[in-house]
Amino acid sequence: MAYDVEICTARAIASEAIVTTDVRGVPLPEGFCFLVSRYDGTIVQPAFEFFADSHLTVGPTPKLACSKNTTAAIAADLTDFHHFLDARKKRVSDVDEDLLRSYADTLTDLDSVVTLDKLAAATIHRRWSTVAKLVAFCVRRGYLRKPPALLSKQTKRGTVQVLDVGVSLPGLNDADELITALHPETVVGILDELGPNPVTALNGLVELAYASTAQRLMAELCYHAGMRRAEVCDLKAQTVLETRTEGRNPLTAVAIPVVGKGNKKRSVPVPVWLLESLRDYAIGARQRLIDRRQRHQKLKDHGVLFVLDVKNSKHAGKPITPQTFDRHFALAKDRLLKRISKERDQARYESAQRERITIHALRHTFALYTYMEKRANGDMDAIKYVQSVLGHSLRDTTESIYLRSANAFESETRESIRLHIEGQPFMRTSVEA
Template sequence: MAYDVEICTAKTIAPEATVTTHAQGVPLPKGFCFLISRSDGTLVQPAFEFFADSHLTIGPTPKLACSKNTTAAIAADLTDFHHFLDARKKRVSDVDEDLLKAYADTLMDLESAVTLEKFAAATIHRRWSTVTKLVAFCVKRGYLRKPPALLSKQTKRGTVQVLDVGVHLPGLNDADELITALHPQTVVGILDELGPNPLVERNGLIELALATTAQRLMAELCYHAGLRRTEVCDLQALTILMTRTEGRDPLTAVAVPVVGKGNKKRNVPIPVWLLDALKRYATGVRQHLIDLRLLHHNYKDHGFLFVLDTNNRRHVGNPITPQTFDRHFAIARDRLFKRLSKELDLARYESAQRERITIHALRHTFALYTYMEKRANGDMDAIKYVQSVLGHSLRDTTESIYLRSANAFESETRESIRLHIEGQPFMRIGAAA
């Protein structure tokens, strides 16, 4: 009776296989996610119908209606919901208001496997939204024995029908959900745990280090350019190598094309010194690992900038996934806490434990620092710049997330910026070796 689901992702389809008859169906686009049963490999319904209805465009050759990262996140949400049903020996057709309320309760009780803390309100709301959309779809199709009621709701995209289920979820606008910038010492600490500093001081000059880790460079991109973890993992080596930095001031920035949510492209300013460090990594460590991958498996270069450095021949040179990045970051955070616990500064240790030290927190820190610095320098519409760099489609998104947080914690944010600037080793920077 159990679903026992796992996520399956459509791969690239050969050109000769892209044309099919109506009777045979149509090919699934690369990146489309759906659920299958581990026991027999069959499609899990009605989840597959829901995925196809909400995530594919209409036409002879359907395409993803959203980014592959969004479909993967929704698939993960629905996997969790089906595991919830398995534990209670229920089917989707059994879902009613009481079962949905029980699921909402579990969301607020569970701990994140990454942070080992209760789910943030935003995560709870996203998972709840995914599940209720599936259930609403099932109600409209008549798949439920005791369907919950639907009600009409006005949104920016028009009128939609949503479930009328009375659950109390943590408020997204609560004070403890406001975003704060990580303390500069915390940022330095977590970066150092991820790998050596890409900059070193020699004779009073700051120069590029001979090498650092991929994980350190990935985190630097989140912190200095505000990239999402998936955007970092999707960066192409050629994009970085083709960016011209020769003769430029290392403290200036160069716009680099990045593909974000919804496959939308934007140009993100990345510091020249960081670009030079990325180039050194691409032509050195990365190329060596790609050569090993070619030697062991005769695989062509996949093009992704950041690759696995491992003694395992099966995985060496493979792209670093967001999940792998998460795991390395969590391990580094644990090492940071362990180190701080051994130091004499108990107040600093307790303060760090209260911070939400995640990969996404580096992006939030970048955004708050940038907003406050722009405003302090006379930019009367600093939020517009932050919106552009972060890749938010709607200004309201940036304002609701960052502007409100910056205003609420202005004194602490200003102090963080002051410490951040004073702690930078950029008094004099030598040419990249």
């Protein structure tokens, strides 16, 4: 029988959500993902045991050992693998080296549902890594009839056993690993495709515009605060409403609390003009959608800042998910490239086509320009500031990736981060407490 799996997510700690492995009788924490069969709703094993073993803390009340978005991404990877097994009428217990190599081959043929292009090399490596960890778990538990070999590997956390199967995956060369900043014109173009500019310049003064879309404001947070896509989607309305900006220079920044990967909290500086635009959205467009949701469905306010603005009352007011944000951004990218293609600047069009225009690229752009700007202003340890704002646990992560990228990028351009308002750029300045 085929698995025909779908993803289930624990919405809250409840007595009916019971772990069925070694921690029997313990309720699942909110955000925990697992796979179930569409046929009868039963939990799909051993994927569930793998989730519980690798993504729950040990204790009387287990918690997620990583962020909700990480577990969701892993669940999506394992869903794809189980669909692969279904197509070949295989079970997890049938997995061997030949089947794994076959799966690796299919990854290079798959198309992204967002870009409609072939999967990026980084995505392929992530999916393979997820499946390799599942299979290694199954080997250790003795669940496979023809188990592949395991190899001991030294990591910063000690010795771990990893799958020892040679597969052909697209290479992650220096060009793939090097983080690049988007061209300023590309940033302005993609933001404009997502919605009206939230601010205008009048007589040299920055003023709020009348309205902007949720998608535009979400992208502004990625670009001007370096927030991750998931962090933006999880941002609470109350966080914005409680942040004081009265009397502050709109070009300064005020730090707000953000929950990042692994449920780690950090403070992220957000420009005052953007915070005021977010507040206007929260008390205006968002509140109207929440009121509509409550009138039609009698549901409580979930508290998430960015919500769907659609005609269907069933979906209006629901939180915007990272996947929905991805789709809106991909459509905006297509519109931008189509618009540029109609212009006579062929070199600009070819350059835009080569750029990795993604939501995460806005975060990269923020990081590289911020590093360059801080260093230009005399900060001898600019990478430390970037590490703090981005939420990297290890300095090595920021230093080895972003610093190397900044040095390469700086050789091509000396422009500072700028916000373009009706063709007039202005500089970002200091952070206020």
